[in-house]
Amino acid sequence: MRVANKSIFDAVKYNLGNISEELNKASEVASTGKRINNLSDDPVGLTQTLNIRSTLSNMEQMGRNINFGRSWLTASESALTQVENVISDLKALCVQMASGTTGSAQRLSAAGTVQNMLDEIVSLANADVSGNYIFSGLKTDVAPFSQDGTYNGDNNAFSIKISKNTTAEIGSDGQAVFGDIFNTLSNLKTALETNDVSGIRDSINKLDGHFDDISARISDVGSKIARLDIKDKIYQDLDFANTERLSKIEDADIVKAIMNLEAAELAYKAALASSSKVMSLTLMDYL
Amino acid sequence: MSSIGMVLNIATTALNAQQYGTGVTAHNIANVNTEGYSRQNLILEAIQPLGANGLIFGRGVETDQVTRSSDRFIENRLMQEKSSMSSSLEMEKYMQVLEGFFNENSGTSISAMLSDFWNGWQDISNNPSGVPERISLYERSLLISEQFNALESDLIQMERDLTNAVSAGINNINQITREIAEVNQQIIRMETTNTVANDLRDKRNALISELNEYLDVKAFEQSNGSLNIVTAKGCTLVQGSTSYDLEMGGVNGDRIRWQNSSGSYVDITNYISNGKLGGWLDMRDEIVAKYKLDLDALAKEFIWSVNRQHSQGVGLTGFTSTTGSYQATDTGAALNSTGLSFADKIVDGGFRLWLYDSNGNYDSDTILTIDADVTSIDDIVTAINAIDSTKISAAIVDGKVQISSVNGYEFAFSDDTCNVLASLGINTFFFGSSAGNMRVNDTIGLNKNLIAAAQIGGDGTIASGDNTNALAVTDLQYTSMNISQWTCDRINGNTQRSIISTIEDYYHSMVGSIGITSASVSRDRSFYELMVNEITNIRDSISAVSLDEEMTNLIKYQHAYTAAARLIRVSDEMLNTLLGLK
Numbered sequence: 001m002r003v004a005n006k007s008i009f010d011a012v013k014y015n016l017g018n019i020s021e022e023l024n025k026a027s028e029v030a031s032t033g034k035r036i037n038n039l040s041d042d043p044v045g046l047t048q049t050l051n052i053r054s055t056l057s058n059m060e061q062m063g064r065n066i067n068f069g070r071s072w073l074t075a076s077e078s079a080l081t082q083v084e085n086v087i088s089d090l091k092a093l094c095v096q097m098a099s100g101t102t103g104s105a106q107r108l109s110a111a112g113t114v115q116n117m118l119d120e121i122v123s124l125a126n127a128d129v130s131g132n133y134i135f136s137g138l139k140t141d142v143a144p145f146s147q148d149g150t151y152n153g154d155n156n157a158f159s160i161k162i163s164k165n166t167t168a169e170i171g172s173d174g175q176a177v178f179g180d181i182f183n184t185l186s187n188l189k190t191a192l193e194t195n196d197v198s199g200i201r202d203s204i205n206k207l208d209g210h211f212d213d214i215s216a217r218i219s220d221v222g223s224k225i226a227r228l229d230i231k232d233k234i235y236q237d238l239d240f241a242n243t244e245r246l247s248k249i250e251d252a253d254i255v256k257a258i259m260n261l262e263a264a265e266l267a268y269k270a271a272l273a274s275s276s277k278v279m280s281l282t283l284m285d286y287l
Numbered sequence: 288m289s290s291i292g293m294v295l296n297i298a299t300t301a302l303n304a305q306q307y308g309t310g311v312t313a314h315n316i317a318n319v320n321t322e323g324y325s326r327q328n329l330i331l332e333a334i335q336p337l338g339a340n341g342l343i344f345g346r347g348v349e350t351d352q353v354t355r356s357s358d359r360f361i362e363n364r365l366m367q368e369k370s371s372m373s374s375s376l377e378m379e380k381y382m383q384v385l386e387g388f389f390n391e392n393s394g395t396s397i398s399a400m401l402s403d404f405w406n407g408w409q410d411i412s413n414n415p416s417g418v419p420e421r422i423s424l425y426e427r428s429l430l431i432s433e434q435f436n437a438l439e440s441d442l443i444q445m446e447r448d449l450t451n452a453v454s455a456g457i458n459n460i461n462q463i464t465r466e467i468a469e470v471n472q473q474i475i476r477m478e479t480t481n482t483v484a485n486d487l488r489d490k491r492n493a494l495i496s497e498l499n500e501y502l503d504v505k506a507f508e509q510s511n512g513s514l515n516i517v518t519a520k521g522c523t524l525v526q527g528s529t530s531y532d533l534e535m536g537g538v539n540g541d542r543i544r545w546q547n548s549s550g551s552y553v554d555i556t557n558y559i560s561n562g563k564l565g566g567w568l569d570m571r572d573e574i575v576a577k578y579k580l581d582l583d584a585l586a587k588e589f590i591w592s593v594n595r596q597h598s599q600g601v602g603l604t605g606f607t608s609t610t611g612s613y614q615a616t617d618t619g620a621a622l623n624s625t626g627l628s629f630a631d632k633i634v635d636g637g638f639r640l641w642l643y644d645s646n647g648n649y650d651s652d653t654i655l656t657i658d659a660d661v662t663s664i665d666d667i668v669t670a671i672n673a674i675d676s677t678k679i680s681a682a683i684v685d686g687k688v689q690i691s692s693v694n695g696y697e698f699a700f701s702d703d704t705c706n707v708l709a710s711l712g713i714n715t716f717f718f719g720s721s722a723g724n725m726r727v728n729d730t731i732g733l734n735k736n737l738i739a740a741a742q743i744g745g746d747g748t749i750a751s752g753d754n755t756n757a758l759a760v761t762d763l764q765y766t767s768m769n770i771s772q773w774t775c776d777r778i779n780g781n782t783q784r785s786i787i788s789t790i791e792d793y794y795h796s797m798v799g800s801i802g803i804t805s806a807s808v809s810r811d812r813s814f815y816e817l818m819v820n821e822i823t824n825i826r827d828s829i830s831a832v833s834l835d836e837e838m839t840n841l842i843k844y845q846h847a848y849t850a851a852a853r854l855i856r857v858s859d860e861m862l863n864t865l866l867g868l869k
Contacts, residue, residue, distance in 0.1 A: 004326075004831030005319055007824055014820050039386040040809060043802030050391060050398050050795040057402035058764070061409045068413045132414065132752060138741075140752025141416055154744070158752055160413050164765050167758065283835040287842070 012275040019271050023264040030257040036250050045249045052246045058164075059235045059242070065160050066232045070225060072129050072158075072170040077221045079127040079134075080177075084214045086117050086124075087181075087207055090188070094204045097192060104195040111192035118185040122147060125178055134158075135174035144174035149182025151175045162231050168224060177217055181210045291865070293344070294858045300347030301851035304331055307350050308844040315832045316841075323493035325357040325830040327485055355485045358829050362492060365822045366499040370561040372815035373500040377452075377566035378574075379812045381445065382805040385575070388441045389798050397438070398798070400431040401791055405764040411740050412757035416603060421735040425727065432717070432726045435586050439723040442579045449571035450541045456501050456564050457533050457543065463498045464516065464530040467491060471513040472528035478512040498524075503561035519558035522547075541571075557777040568777065574804060577775040579722075580783070581797050584771040586722035589790050591629055592763050594715040598700065598708040600739030600756030601749050605643050605697030606690070609730055612712030613720075614686035618664040622657065622707060625664055628720035629710040633659045636705030640671065641747055642678055645695030649747035650678070657705040664688060667707070688713060701743040714739065765789060 028037050036042050036049070096102060097110050125135050126143045136144035136153030144153040151174055158171025184206045191199025311329045318324040330353070334346040391398060407424035414420050470491045477484040491514060498504055498516070504524065507515045516525040522545040524531055536544040536552060543559065544552040557572070559565050616626030622633045635658050642650040655670050656662075664683065671681035671690060678696040682689050688711050692698050700714050708714050712728070716738070719725040731737055741753035770793050771783040788796070 002828045002833065002836075004827045004833045005835075006831040007827045010820070010823060010827070014816075038383070038805070039389060039391075039798060039802030040382070040805035041802075043799045043806060046391070046802050047795050047799035050798060051792070053391075054398060054402050054791050054795075057399070057406065061402075061406040065409060065413055130414075132416065136752070138744075138750035138753040139748075140750075154748065154750060156744075156750075156753075158754070159758070160754070161409060161758055161761055171752070283838045287838065 008278055012279060015271055016268075016275065019264065019268045023261075023268050026257070026261040026264040029252045030254070030261045033252055033254065033257075034250055035252045042249075049246055049250045052242050052249070056239065056242050056246070059239055062161070062163060063232065063235050063239075066162055066228045066235070069160050069162065069168055069170040070228050072134050073221050073225045073228065075127055075129050076134055076170075076172065077218060077225065079124045080214055080218045080221065083121055083124050083178075083181075084211065084218060086121055087211045087214060090114065090117055090185070091204060091207045091211065094188065094200055094207060098197055098200045098204065100197075107192045107195050107200075111189050114185060114189045114192060118149075118182065118189065119147070121178075121181065121185065122149065125174055132171075134171045135177055137171065137173045140171065145178070145182070149186070162228065168228065170224070172217075177214075179210065179213060184210060291858050291861050293346070294854060294861075297345070297347035298851050298854035298858065300334065300349060301854065302848060304329075304348045304350055305844045305848040305851060309841065309848070311353055312837050312840045312844060316834065316837050319832040319834060319837075321489075323496060324489050324832070325355040325485070325492075326832045327353050327355055329353055352483065353485060355483070355488065356830050357488075357492075358826070361822065361826045361829065365819065365826050366496050367503075367561075368815055368818045368822055369496060370499040370503050370565075372812065372819050373563045374561050374566035374569070375808055375812040375815055377563045378570050378808045379805075381449065381567075381570045382574070382801075382808050384445065385578070386801060386805050388438060389801055391798065397431065397434055397794055398791065400427070400434055401794065403427045404431050405761055408757050408761045411738065412754040412761060415740040415754040415757060416751040418735070421738050424738065425731065425735055428716070428727045432719075435582070435722040435725050438582060439579065439586075439721070442575055442582070443723075445575050446571050446579075449567045449575070450535075452567050453541070453543065453564060453571075454535050456567070457535060460498065460501050460524075460564075461530070461532045463494055463501070464524045464532070467494050467498070467514070467516065467525045468528050468530040470494065471525065474512045475528070484512070499562060501562045502559050502564040518545075519555045519560070520545075520553060522553055522555055572777050573775045576781065577773050578797065578801065580771075580773040580775070580781070583721040583723070584773070584783075585790065585793050585797070586725050587720050588768050588770045588793075590717040590719060590725055591632065591709065592766070592768060592790070593760060594712075594717055595632075595706060595709040596756065596760050596763060597716040597739050598703055598714045599759070600714075600742050601699045601701065602734075602737035602739050602741070603749070603751055604647070604736050605641070605699040605749070606692070606714075606730075606737070607697055608689070608691040609713055610684065610690075611688040612715060612718045612728055613710065615664050616686065618668075618683050618686060620663055621660045622662055622664065622710070623659045627710050629706070632706045633657070633710050634705050635659050636703070636707075638703035638705065638708055639701045639743075640674070640679075641699045641701065641743055642674070642692070643697045643699070643747075643749075647697070647749075650696065651675075652747060654702075657707050659705065664711070687711075699743060699749065764791070 029035060036046050039046055093110055093113065097107050122145050125145045127134055132140040133142065133144050133153070134140075136142055137156045138158055139153045140158060142152050144151060146152065153174050155173045155175065157169040157173055159167040159169045162168045184203055187199065188203040188207075190196070191203060308329045308331070311327050315326050318326075330351040331348050332351040334349050336343045336345050338344075390396075404424075404427050407420070407427045410420045411417070411424055470487055474484045474487050474491065477487065495504070495506055495514070495516070502518055504516050504518045507517070509515060509527070511527075513527045514525070515523065515527070517523050522531070524533070531545065533555075534544055534546070536542055537554065537556075542554050543556045543564070545555055546552055556568060559568055613627045613629065618625065620626075623630050627633075637654050637656040639652055639654050641652045644650045651674075653670075653674050655667060657667075668681040668683055668688060671679060677694060679690065679692045679698055681691075690698065690713070700708055703709070712718065714737075715728050716731060717725060718728045740757035741749060741751070742755045743749060744753070767787045767789055769785045770788055770790075772786045772793075773781055773783045775781045786793070
């Protein structure tokens with residue numbers, strides 16, 4: 001084919017243009033460390049990375065929710081454990097006070113102790129996490145129990161989201177948790193004050209019941225914490241797996257990127273060298 | 288009969304011819320870099336010989352004509368490919384800008400903002416009475432609304448830029464067609480004298496090629512040498528020495544029109560498929576238009592779903608006064624034909640209106656029943672006014688429903704089964720119905736306690752720790768909805784179909800689709816570039832100047848010239864010899 005001068009120059013321009021575009025792409029990948037720098041670099045990969053990022057963000061939020069839930073459940077567990085201890089102390093006191101060797105004066109003074117313990121249980125039942133009461137159902141701004149044991153909360157449980165379609169109850173309906181424990185205590189106090197031994201005996205039975213109830217609650221809370229821990233562990237694993245997947249999709253294989261860059265550079269140099277040779281050839285030099 | 292005089296004559300024709308040849312070579316060399324120039328060749332012919340005494344005597348050489356080395360077929364193919372290349376080249380440029388708008392690596396990613404938005408609701412569900420959580424959600428909602436607004440205005444700006452480019456292109460086209468008409472005229476004049484107007488034809492070719500870079504045209508050569516040019520829908524741009532202008536017109540001044548001889552306009556916008564104009568129009572009316580519609584559809588569904596759930600809930604307090612954010616054109620009409628932005632979402636059902644006294648204690652509740660194609664906004668206002676005018680009243684201001692309580696009373700809503708509250712924009716989170724006009728409801732901006740994290744209990748209580756509604760809003764993140772997806776086609780019009788997707792997935796696939804479009808435009812561009820390059824090579828192998836060849840020709844003519852000159856000297860010597868005989 002006849003080759004015109006213009007063809008030679010055009011070919012040089014076109015080829016250098018193509019190779020420098022490749023060089024530019026290769027250098028972009030190597031310098032950013034990212035395989036996808038523009039939407040068009042890999043639209044499918046990009047959509048995947050967007051989905052993974054959303055998932056990661058959502059899991060991070062779930063992690064925060066779980067931590068938040070844990071703080072409530074731990075507060076619950078610690079309050080209930082203390083209540084359990086108080087009940088156990090009360091039981092011991094009752095056994096002592098029910099004994100025939102105990103006098104009315106001792107009983108009267110024990111009544112004061114019971115009042116203190118009642119106050120303590122009320123205060124434990126009014127436990128809060130940063131101002132939100134954990135035993136008042138959804139009325140988290142209202143202290144659940146008045147001094148006389150009246151319940152001011154509602155009969156719902158405060159729940160949080162721990163995954164796409166599951167929630168976890170982290171607060172409780174105080175009435176359900178504590179039952180008529182306050183009644184039992186004030187009855188016990190009256191019995192002590194009035195030296196009513198059979199009343200005291202009644203209380204022992206009731207206290208046994210309360211002890212069992214609270215114990216059951218504690219193990220319930222414990223199992224909820226365990227559930228959150230497992231969820232959290234799962235999220236951590238998923239987070240790791242997803243972060244790795246994200247990196248696989250969007251990060252450049254740096255060794256490959258540098259090899260590509262070198263290859264592009266070499267091709268560019270070769271094209272420059274051959275271009276300069278071809279362009280300078282002319283018959284005029286020989287005439 | 289041959290004579291020395293005749294040799295002299297022949298030598299003279301030879302000198303002339305070789306000199307002419309050098310001239311053509313010089314012209315070729317001079318135009319080695321002229322775009323569209325076709326190299327010229329001198330065609331030499333022996334002069335009709337003379338017969339005498341049964342012998343034939345040659346009479347020398349004459350120049351027959353100067354021809355152009357040009358192939359019409361290749362030239363046409365080249366123009367078509369160049370036209371397609373210009374189209375994809377322009378699209379590629381604008382696609383790169385469009386990609387930039389949606390670049391997820393920048394800090395303005397809607398995807399990340401959406402995650403933040405949902406996470407904000409999660410935080411509120413963890414601590415419904417917390418003020419910082421409410422402020423943080425408000426800020427995040429502002430950000431995402433502003434980002435939707437910004438994207439919409441970026442897309443609108445791009446449409447304007449494209450229209451401006453088209454308009455400037457039209458001016459260039461008109462300029463070029465005028466020049467072609469002029470050149471036509473010159474060619475007609477020149478070629479009547481039986482010569483071929485080589486350089487003018489090259490010039491006209493270059494002009495047509497330039498015209499083809501703007502839009503797809505067809506050229507028809509007439510017997511007088513002039514060229515008629517026709518574009519989309521058979522509209523004539525050049526006929527002989529007359530050119531016809533294109534112009535911008537239409538309601539928004541963004542359509543391309545051609546005026547026919549009877550003065551009526553033909554809109555050819557949708558029929559220009561190639562050249563820069565084709566690229567700009569594809570970009571404006573198919574690509575940008577699609578993503579603008581898709582973005583609007585997404586924003587609309589996002590606003591609606593959040594508002595619908597929000598309107599079911601209650602904040603930390605009730606309202607003392609609120610005004611709907613959507614305007615009705617006819618408050619007397621049945622709800623689903625009121626002209627409200629979301630009128631089509633209203634169904635039969637009802638909602639409950641709760642009243643609380645100045646201490647926040649439950650006072651009463653009323654169920655308002657709605658029949659979507661009977662009940663009017665006026666009816667709702669009347670029903671509210673009928674409750675107890677010492678506690679609550681309603682009115683219509685500017686097509687919007689305004690509800691106010693008096694004497695320290697507060698009101699709240701629940702159990703809206705007919706979507707009427709969300710459609711009126713009462714107790715809603717977002718304002719607006721598209722990417723362009725979306726923002727956070729002013730009522731919430733002024734009082735973040737009205738962010739409805741709770742739902743009213745069966746006994747009318749508003750519990751500050753109730754996160755039921757906030758949890759329901761966070762669920763929207765995972766809920767698939769029916770969202771319109773558009774296909775824009777200049778010839779077949781814009782069509783939509785409904786796809787089922789979550790808000791996030793819809794956005795992600797939209798971004799992915801922009802990437803795919805951009806990648807395919809780039810592929811087209813490099814394909815056409817390759818084609819243009821290949822065909823240019825062929826064209827140049829026929830038409831372009833090779834300096835080596837011209838140098839060879841130059842020497843060829845030089846030698847022939849020298850030889851002709853030698854002929855004269857020899858003839859001269861012969862004459863001298865003859866004359867010296869005396």
